[in-house]
Amino acid sequence: MSESVLHWILAARAGDERAFAQLHARYAKMVHALLLARLPPSEAEDQVQEVFLIAWKKLGQLDDPHVFGGWLSTIARNRAVDYHRAHRPTEMLSDQLPDIHAASSTDVADARHVLALVQTLPEAYRETLLMRLVEGMSGPEIAEVTGLEPGSVRINLHRGMKLLREKLGLGDVAATGGA
Amino acid sequence: MSELDYLWDKKGSDPEVAELERLLSPLAHRPLPPSLPPRRLARRTWLVGGAVGVAVVALFLLRAPPKPRLVAWPVSVHGQASKDGHTLTGESQLPLGAWLDTGSSHARLQIADIGAVELEPGTLVRIVASGPARHELQLEHGALTATITAAPRIFAVRTKHLVAIDLGCAFGLRVDAGGAGQLAVTAGAVALSDGKHEVAVQAGSQCGFDERGAGTPYFTDATPGFRAAMEERSPTLSVLIREARLKDAAVLRELAQKLPADQRADLLRRASELEKSEPKLEPKADTKLAPKVKVKTKLSPTVAPATVGAPKVDLAPRTVPTAPNTAPDPLHHDARKSLEQSAP
Numbered sequence: 001m002s003e004s005v006l007h008w009i010l011a012a013r014a015g016d017e018r019a020f021a022q023l024h025a026r027y028a029k030m031v032h033a034l035l036l037a038r039l040p041p042s043e044a045e046d047q048v049q050e051v052f053l054i055a056w057k058k059l060g061q062l063d064d065p066h067v068f069g070g071w072l073s074t075i076a077r078n079r080a081v082d083y084h085r086a087h088r089p090t091e092m093l094s095d096q097l098p099d100i101h102a103a104s105s106t107d108v109a110d111a112r113h114v115l116a117l118v119q120t121l122p123e124a125y126r127e128t129l130l131m132r133l134v135e136g137m138s139g140p141e142i143a144e145v146t147g148l149e150p151g152s153v154r155i156n157l158h159r160g161m162k163l164l165r166e167k168l169g170l171g172d173v174a175a176t177g178g179a
Numbered sequence: 180m181s182e183l184d185y186l187w188d189k190k191g192s193d194p195e196v197a198e199l200e201r202l203l204s205p206l207a208h209r210p211l212p213p214s215l216p217p218r219r220l221a222r223r224t225w226l227v228g229g230a231v232g233v234a235v236v237a238l239f240l241l242r243a244p245p246k247p248r249l250v251a252w253p254v255s256v257h258g259q260a261s262k263d264g265h266t267l268t269g270e271s272q273l274p275l276g277a278w279l280d281t282g283s284s285h286a287r288l289q290i291a292d293i294g295a296v297e298l299e300p301g302t303l304v305r306i307v308a309s310g311p312a313r314h315e316l317q318l319e320h321g322a323l324t325a326t327i328t329a330a331p332r333i334f335a336v337r338t339k340h341l342v343a344i345d346l347g348c349a350f351g352l353r354v355d356a357g358g359a360g361q362l363a364v365t366a367g368a369v370a371l372s373d374g375k376h377e378v379a380v381q382a383g384s385q386c387g388f389d390e391r392g393a394g395t396p397y398f399t400d401a402t403p404g405f406r407a408a409m410e411e412r413s414p415t416l417s418v419l420i421r422e423a424r425l426k427d428a429a430v431l432r433e434l435a436q437k438l439p440a441d442q443r444a445d446l447l448r449r450a451s452e453l454e455k456s457e458p459k460l461e462p463k464a465d466t467k468l469a470p471k472v473k474v475k476t477k478l479s480p481t482v483a484p485a486t487v488g489a490p491k492v493d494l495a496p497r498t499v500p501t502a503p504n505t506a507p508d509p510l511h512h513d514a515r516k517s518l519e520q521s522a523p
Binding site for chain 1: 186187188189195196199200202203204205206207208209330331346347368370372374375376377379381429433
């Protein structure tokens with residue numbers, strides 16, 4: 001963790017909103033990817049703000065600023081769980097959930113299809129893969145913000161991408177093309 | 180430069196990854212400044228907020244209560260069952276909320292227009308939600324096999340301890356009176372959720388669950404010893420290490436994450452040994468196909484359902500039908516067979 005990030009965390013913990021805004025700018029993509037791994041796209045964006053709001057309120061409880069990325073990740077994952085719990089259908093008809101069929105273009109439909117496939121991957125793979133493919137973060141960036149070892153991130157990306165290629169049938173295409 | 184380098188640090192090129200980036204980029208986070216709560220609200224803000232709040236509450240109280248639509252799914256009983264204690268035979272309807280007890284008979288339940296569920300004898304089940312965005316069953320005890328054609332997360336089966344969420348697939352589910360059970364997926368994938376954690380079970384895999392939540396998914400075609408060890412509440416690690424094949428390495432890694440550090444090392448070491456024996460992927464030439472055409476063709480919604488139904492992931496058996504939604508009977512058979520093999 002860089003000195004500047006550490007400074008922002010300490011300052012934000014002391015109540016500095018501008019420092020917290022810096023943290024928001026740095027970690028929002030990670031949080032969004034973690035939510036997108038579990039929620040519909042339309043909900044993930046809204047929940048990002050909720051996650052940072054919770055982080056802002058609880059920042060005083062963070063003892064070790066060096067684990068801020070992991071701590072924030074846990075808040076995001078818990079937020080997704082809370083969301084699902086709050087939207088769990090009861091015996092009443094539950095027709096208020098987002099319509100995932102709604103697609104205005106082929107690309108949007110394709111993106112939703114790919115996202116649905118990514119959401120079926122193991123947790124570690126889908127999270128890193130969404131940070132990479134959706135948020136445009138590089139592997140080293142992902143390791144930096146999540147606090148994970150670069151080697152672990154690289155393995156997650158590699159294995160997740162391999163599974164995704166197979167789910168999309170790209171492995172077969174490549175094999176045929178390369179034969 | 181190889182594709183792995185581009186995936187890692189964006190150096191070099193990989194047309195497929197680049198096309199996925201382009202496709203998924205509209206889903207990316209749209210930066211907004213954080214809206215933090217003020218330390219103290221001004222009096223005027225409270226007054227305006229209070230007035231708006233009163234108006235919202237008034238509107239809520241004055242509006243007519245929603246009327247639940249009457250929903251019933253066709254049910255076909257092969258023998259004699261009961262619906263809320265009343266005898267049920269032949270073709271009938273199972274309304275929302277009514278309990279269906281199959282007794283000693285088999286039954287088939289049509290789930291709106293998204294698929295069907297075969298119910299085994301000794302099964303107690305009811306519909307708890309049915310709408311365009313969600314169809315949900317509650318399985319109190321017994322066994323069922325489902326074949327679903329809907330998009331992911333439209334259909335779910337609720338049990339005592341967790342919810343099995345369909346991700347586009349065919350699967351079998353068995354639950355005992357205490358809520359412990361087994362899920363076997365024959366096509367696509369199913370997510371097991373206890374409200375806190377979610378475990379994805381892929382085609383060709385199965386997963387036990389109980390009051391502690393979902394276990395670790397493992398391959399249905401694993402060796403009998405490996406399967407038996409995985410079905411224990413506390414798997415015997417020495418058996419897993421001895422019986423694991425190359426494709427079981429991922430299972431060992433998943434399981435290791437749930438174990439204490441002193442037990443984790445042996446599993447991870449064995450997983451690494453197995454993975455080292457895996458053939459290396461050769462870098463692909465970029466000129467084999469135009470990347471846009473290549474990816475777009477595979478991602479087209481008209482092609483996609485087949486890949487959703489039968490993902491070619493490591494966890495999937497190579498014999499999974501390519502069109503599961505049009506061939507329910509073999510899938511039912513496979514799911515039942517998987518569950519029967521794991522039944523105590």
